[in-house]
Amino acid sequence: MTAMLVIVCYDVNTETAAGRRRLRRVAKVCEGVGQRVQKSVFEFQINLMQFEELERRLLAEVDLTQDNLRLYRLPDSRGAEVREHGTFRATDFDGPLVL
């Protein structure tokens, strides 16, 4: 199957310890498959089957009453243009959350 560009972004409510755990688990699911491009944005080059599997795994981690998860599926990644500006602060991502 053809690879597509998939963008996944999430807002997880980190007011509770459970929320911060969800945030880490969502990131972990994404890290195994895609490329982190921002704190809560990942890009993927995956096929439709992998996309469905990714969505299923993410839905198993989030709390739909508290979090927001968005998946953009671009069947023809050649048509999409990505413009990136500025620094990539990957070092901050996995430290303990100070809130």
Added chain:
Amino acid sequence: MTAMLVIVCYDVNTETAAGRRRLRRVAKVCEGVGQRVQKSVFEFQINLMQFEELERRLLAEVDLTQDNLRLYRLPDSRGAEVREHGTFRATDFDGPLVL
């Protein structure tokens, strides 16, 4: 000109007061043109001229040594599929940042 789907997401370093000000200003630029879908993700239905103007205005607000700004331009928005799950916590977005 034809409207395209544009996704803008940003990571702004909010460790300083200046950073928190940048975050508010970036959000303000986006709010005037598009639809907020997450804390730091906006969607736009704009044409190429508006896209270039938006990018120019955002670049005027961010600090490229500290922040990260990504713009996805999908010329044919019909080809993109957006899947949204969970809650939209808009009320949290504009309160004072407690860090």
